Amino acid sequence: xxxxxxxxxxxxxxxxxxxxxxxxxxxxxxxxxxxxxxxxxxxxxxxxxxxxxxxxxxxxxxxxxxxxx
Amino acid sequence: xxxxxxxxxxxxxxxxxxxxxxxxxxxxxxxxxxxxxxxxxxxxxxxxxxxxxxxxxxxxxxxxxxxxx
Amino acid sequence: xxxxxxxxxxxxxxxxxxxxxxxxxxxxxxxxxxxxxxxxxxxxxxxxxxxxxxxxxxxxxxxxxxxxx
Amino acid sequence: xxxxxxxxxxxxxxxxxxxxxxxxxxxxxxxxxxxxxxxxxxxxxxxxxxxxxxxxxxxxxxxxxxxxx
Amino acid sequence: xxxxxxxxxxxxxxxxxxxxxxxxxxxxxxxxxxxxxxxxxxxxxxxxxxxxxxxxxxxxxxxxxxxxx
Amino acid sequence: xxxxxxxxxxxxxxxxxxxxxxxxxxxxxxxxxxxxxxxxxxxxxxxxxxxxxxxxxxxxxxxxxxxxx
Amino acid sequence: xxxxxxxxxxxxxxxxxxxxxxxxxxxxxxxxxxxxxxxxxxxxxxxxxxxxxxxxxxxxxxxxxxxxx
Amino acid sequence: xxxxxxxxxxxxxxxxxxxxxxxxxxxxxxxxxxxxxxxxxxxxxxxxxxxxxxxxxxxxxxxxxxxxx
Amino acid sequence: xxxxxxxxxxxxxxxxxxxxxxxxxxxxxxxxxxxxxxxxxxxxxxxxxxxxxxxxxxxxxxxxxxxxx
Amino acid sequence: xxxxxxxxxxxxxxxxxxxxxxxxxxxxxxxxxxxxxxxxxxxxxxxxxxxxxxxxxxxxxxxxxxxxx
Amino acid sequence: xxxxxxxxxxxxxxxxxxxxxxxxxxxxxxxxxxxxxxxxxxxxxxxxxxxxxxxxxxxxxxxxxxxxx
Amino acid sequence: xxxxxxxxxxxxxxxxxxxxxxxxxxxxxxxxxxxxxxxxxxxxxxxxxxxxxxxxxxxxxxxxxxxxx
Numbered sequence: 001x002x003x004x005x006x007x008x009x010x011x012x013x014x015x016x017x018x019x020x021x022x023x024x025x026x027x028x029x030x031x032x033x034x035x036x037x038x039x040x041x042x043x044x045x046x047x048x049x050x051x052x053x054x055x056x057x058x059x060x061x062x063x064x065x066x067x068x069x
Numbered sequence: 070x071x072x073x074x075x076x077x078x079x080x081x082x083x084x085x086x087x088x089x090x091x092x093x094x095x096x097x098x099x100x101x102x103x104x105x106x107x108x109x110x111x112x113x114x115x116x117x118x119x120x121x122x123x124x125x126x127x128x129x130x131x132x133x134x135x136x137x138x
Numbered sequence: 139x140x141x142x143x144x145x146x147x148x149x150x151x152x153x154x155x156x157x158x159x160x161x162x163x164x165x166x167x168x169x170x171x172x173x174x175x176x177x178x179x180x181x182x183x184x185x186x187x188x189x190x191x192x193x194x195x196x197x198x199x200x201x202x203x204x205x206x207x
Numbered sequence: 208x209x210x211x212x213x214x215x216x217x218x219x220x221x222x223x224x225x226x227x228x229x230x231x232x233x234x235x236x237x238x239x240x241x242x243x244x245x246x247x248x249x250x251x252x253x254x255x256x257x258x259x260x261x262x263x264x265x266x267x268x269x270x271x272x273x274x275x276x
Numbered sequence: 277x278x279x280x281x282x283x284x285x286x287x288x289x290x291x292x293x294x295x296x297x298x299x300x301x302x303x304x305x306x307x308x309x310x311x312x313x314x315x316x317x318x319x320x321x322x323x324x325x326x327x328x329x330x331x332x333x334x335x336x337x338x339x340x341x342x343x344x345x
Numbered sequence: 346x347x348x349x350x351x352x353x354x355x356x357x358x359x360x361x362x363x364x365x366x367x368x369x370x371x372x373x374x375x376x377x378x379x380x381x382x383x384x385x386x387x388x389x390x391x392x393x394x395x396x397x398x399x400x401x402x403x404x405x406x407x408x409x410x411x412x413x414x
Numbered sequence: 415x416x417x418x419x420x421x422x423x424x425x426x427x428x429x430x431x432x433x434x435x436x437x438x439x440x441x442x443x444x445x446x447x448x449x450x451x452x453x454x455x456x457x458x459x460x461x462x463x464x465x466x467x468x469x470x471x472x473x474x475x476x477x478x479x480x481x482x483x
Numbered sequence: 484x485x486x487x488x489x490x491x492x493x494x495x496x497x498x499x500x501x502x503x504x505x506x507x508x509x510x511x512x513x514x515x516x517x518x519x520x521x522x523x524x525x526x527x528x529x530x531x532x533x534x535x536x537x538x539x540x541x542x543x544x545x546x547x548x549x550x551x552x
Numbered sequence: 553x554x555x556x557x558x559x560x561x562x563x564x565x566x567x568x569x570x571x572x573x574x575x576x577x578x579x580x581x582x583x584x585x586x587x588x589x590x591x592x593x594x595x596x597x598x599x600x601x602x603x604x605x606x607x608x609x610x611x612x613x614x615x616x617x618x619x620x621x
Numbered sequence: 622x623x624x625x626x627x628x629x630x631x632x633x634x635x636x637x638x639x640x641x642x643x644x645x646x647x648x649x650x651x652x653x654x655x656x657x658x659x660x661x662x663x664x665x666x667x668x669x670x671x672x673x674x675x676x677x678x679x680x681x682x683x684x685x686x687x688x689x690x
Numbered sequence: 691x692x693x694x695x696x697x698x699x700x701x702x703x704x705x706x707x708x709x710x711x712x713x714x715x716x717x718x719x720x721x722x723x724x725x726x727x728x729x730x731x732x733x734x735x736x737x738x739x740x741x742x743x744x745x746x747x748x749x750x751x752x753x754x755x756x757x758x759x
Numbered sequence: 760x761x762x763x764x765x766x767x768x769x770x771x772x773x774x775x776x777x778x779x780x781x782x783x784x785x786x787x788x789x790x791x792x793x794x795x796x797x798x799x800x801x802x803x804x805x806x807x808x809x810x811x812x813x814x815x816x817x818x819x820x821x822x823x824x825x826x827x828x
Contacts, residue, residue, distance in 0.1 A: 087225075087227050088226065088227060113248070113249075114248070114249040115246060115247065115248045115249070116230070116246060116247050117245070117246055118234055118238075118244040118245060118246060118247060118270070121234065121235060121237075121238030121244060122231070122234065122235070122238075123227075123230060123231055123234055123247070126227070
C-alpha cells in the first residue's frame with residue numbers, strides 16, 4: 001500500500017515478574033482487538049511496592065499499527 | 070484480576086472558571102463512554118484570551134482506565 | 139457549546155514526497171472516520187532510507203477534535 | 208488577514224491566592240501595552256514560602272498575539 | 277550568610293479540593309520538620325478518579341530550604 | 346565587534362502552503378522592524394484543520410539578532 | 415488518612431544480573447530504613463562495562479512513601 | 484541475520500531550498516561512505532538568515548545503519 | 553507592590569574567556585536598556601571553535617525583570 | 622592519565638529475548654572494534670511486534686570509551 | 691561490596707565568583723554530614739542580578755553517595 | 760561550498776580545574792584527528808568527588824565539523 005497511515009495508542013502493561021512481561025501483556029491485550037500491530041516504544045517504567053518488594057511492574061508503551069486505507 | 074492492562078487517552082478539557090474545572094469537564098465527558106476511569110496526568114495547560122482576560126482554560130490530560138481482560 | 143472537550147489521537151502519516159504530504163495523508167485518513175478535526179501538532183519526524191535516498195517520510199502528529207457533549 | 212504572524216512573550220504573574228489569579232495578573236498587565244492578546248501557555252509554576260505557607264504563586268506563561276502586517 | 281547552600285526535597289501533596297490545596301498540604305507537612313522553607317516548584321500534576329470524578333489531586337513539588345552552614 | 350550580545354524573540358509564522366513558507370513569513374515580518382537577523386531555530390510545528398485538510402501551517406521559531414553594543 | 419503527603423527519594427540500585435534486580439536492590443535497601451514504601455519510577459538506566467561485557471546495571475529510581483501526618 | 488546491531492550518527496544537512504532537501508543532502512553524503520543506511524530521525528531544525536530571508540536551512544538528523552556482525 | 557509581574561527576555565552573551573563572562577556580558581548589555589533586572593537562568597551553552605580551540609563561548613540565558621504596574 | 626577524554630557512540634542493540642540481551646549485543650559488537658569500553662546509558666527502548674507478540678527488543682544506548690591521548 | 695546502592699540528593703550551591711565555586715560550596719556543605727560522596731550532576735544554573743551585575747551564581751546539582759548496606 | 764554537510768560527535772572532556780578547561784580538553788583532543796572543527800554544544804555537566812571536593816569536572820559536548828563533499 002502506498003503511503004500507509006499508522007495509529008499509536010498508549011497502554012500500561014503490568015507484571016509481577018519483569019519489565020519485559022509487562023510489555024508483553026500490553027501487546028497481547030492490544031492484539032485481541034487490533035490486527036497488524038507493528039511496533040512499540042517504551043514511554044515510562046513505574047511500579048508498585050508492597051512489603052518492601054516490587055509487587056507490580058508497570059510499563060507504559062505506545063503501540064503502532066497500520067490503519068486501513 | 071492478575072496483571073491488568075490500562076489504556077491512556079488524551080483529552081483537552083475547557084472551562085471559563087479554573088484549571089480544576091477544565092480537568093473535571095474532561096473527566097466527566099470521558100466517564101460517559103468509558104467505565105472505571107482510574108487516574109489522570111496533566112500534560113499541558115493553555116488558554117484563550119479575549120478582551121485582555123482569560124476567556125477559556127484549556128488543560129490537556131491523559132486519562133487511564135483498565136481495559137477488559 | 140459551553141466548555142467543549144477535545145480528544146487527541148496520535149497518527150503517523152507517510153509520504154515519498156515531503157513532510158507536508160505525510161501530515162496531509164494522516165489528516166486525510168483521520169477525516170474518513172472522525173468529523174470536525176480541529177488542529178494537529180507535529181510530535182516526531184523520521185523516515186526510511188533506501189539506496190541512499192529518503193524513501194519514505196514519516197511524520198507523527200497528534201490530531202485534536204471536539205467530542206460530542 | 209492572510210498568513211498572520213504572532214509574537215510570543217514570556218511573563219511571570221504572581222498572586223497570593225491561586226495559580227489562576229497569577230495567570231490573570233500576567234495577562235491583565237500584558238493587555239495594558241499589547242492589543243489583541245490571543246492565547247497563553249503555562250511554562251512553569253513556582254512559588255515563595257513564608258512562615259510555612261505559600262506566600263506567593265508564580266506562574267510563568269507565554270502569551271501570544273498577532274503582530275501588525 | 278555568605279554563599280548559602282539550599283537543599284531541595286520532593287513531595288507529593290494531595291487534596292480533594294484543588295491543586296493549590298495539594299501544594300499547601302505538602303508545604304504545611306514539610307514545615308513540621310524543616311525550618312526556613314524558601315520556595316517550591318511544581319514537578320507534576322496527577323490525580324485519582326473515582327465514580328467518574330476527580331477524587332484526589334496529587335501535585336508533586338520540589339521544596340527548597342537553606343541548610344545550616 | 347568584540348563579544349557581541351544577541352537577542353532571541355519567539356514568533357509563530359503561518360502559511361497555507363508549507364512549513365517553509367510559514368518560517369519565511371515570520372522571518373519576513375521580523376525583518377520589517379529588526380535589522381541584522383542572524384538565525385532561527387524551529388520550536389514547534391502545529392496547524393489548523395478545516396474540512397479535513399490542513400488549512401494553516403503554524404511554525405513557531407526563535408529568531409536571533411545582534412543587539413547594538 | 416485524609417490528604418496524605420508523600421515523599422520521593424532518588425536511589426541508584428545496581429546489579430550484575432538485570433535491570434529488574436537493580437531496582438529490587440534499591441527498593442530492598444530503602445525498606446531497611448523507611449516504612450510503607452508505595453511506588454517507584456525509573457529515572458535513568460546506565461551501566462559499567464568491563465572486558466567488553468555489561469559488568470553492572472545501574473538503575474536510578476524515585477521511590478515514594480507516605481510521611482506521617 | 485539474527486540480532487543485528489545498528490549504529491546511529493548525527494549529521495547536519497543544509498539547503499537553500501527546503502527542509503526536505505537539507506535532509507536529503509545529509510543522507511546523500513552519508514551514503515558515500517556508509518552502506519545500508521536504514522532510517523533517520525530529525526533532531527533539530529535551524530537556519531541562517533541573510534538580508535531578511537532564510538538563506539540556509541539546517542536540519543540535524545540521526546542516521547541509523549546496520550553494522551557488520 | 554502587590555502581585556508584581558515579571559517579563560523574561562532571552563539573550564545570548566559571548567566571551568572569549570569563560571562561560572561566566574558570557575553571562576555577565578549579556579546581563580551588562582540588558583542593563584543598559586532595562587532597569588531592575590532580577591534574575592537569570594542558563595538555557596543553553598554553545599561555542600565557536602577556531603584553529604582547534606574554543607574561540608567564543610556563547611551562553612543563552614533568560615533574564616527576568618519586574619515590569620511597571 | 623591526566624584529564625582523559627571520552628567518546629560516546631550511539632548503538633541500537635536487538636534481541637528476541639530481553640532488553641538486557643539487546644544491550645549486551647550492542648556492547649559485544651562495539652567491543653569488537655573499540656577497546657576499553659567504559660559505560661553505557663540507555664537512550665530509548667522500542668521493539669517490533671509480529672503475530673501479536675514482541676518479536677524483537679530494540680534498545681538504543683550511548684557507549685563511552687576513553688580515547689588515546 | 692556487591693551491588694552497592696547509591697542515594698542522590700539535590701542541592702543548590704551559591705557563589706559570587708563562579709559556577710564552579712557554587713558547585714564546590716554545595717559539595718563542601720554536603721561533605722559535612724555525608725561521607726563518601728561519589729559524583730554530582732548539574733541540574734540547573736541560575737543567578738541573582740543586582741545593580742546590573744551577576745550578584746550570585748546558583749547552581750543546582752544532584753550529589754550521589756553510597757548508602758551503607 | 761554549496762550545501763555543506765556537518766557531522767556531530769559526542770565527547771566528554773575532563774579537568775580538575777574548571778568546566779571551561781574540560782571543554783577545551785575535549786576540543787583539543789578532537790582537533791588531533793579532525794580538521795575544521797566548527798562549533799560545540801554542552802550536553803551535560805557532571806563530576807567526580809573525592810575527599811569531599813570536586814576532583815574532576817566532566818563536561819559532555821557535541822562537536823560539529825564540515826565533512827568533505
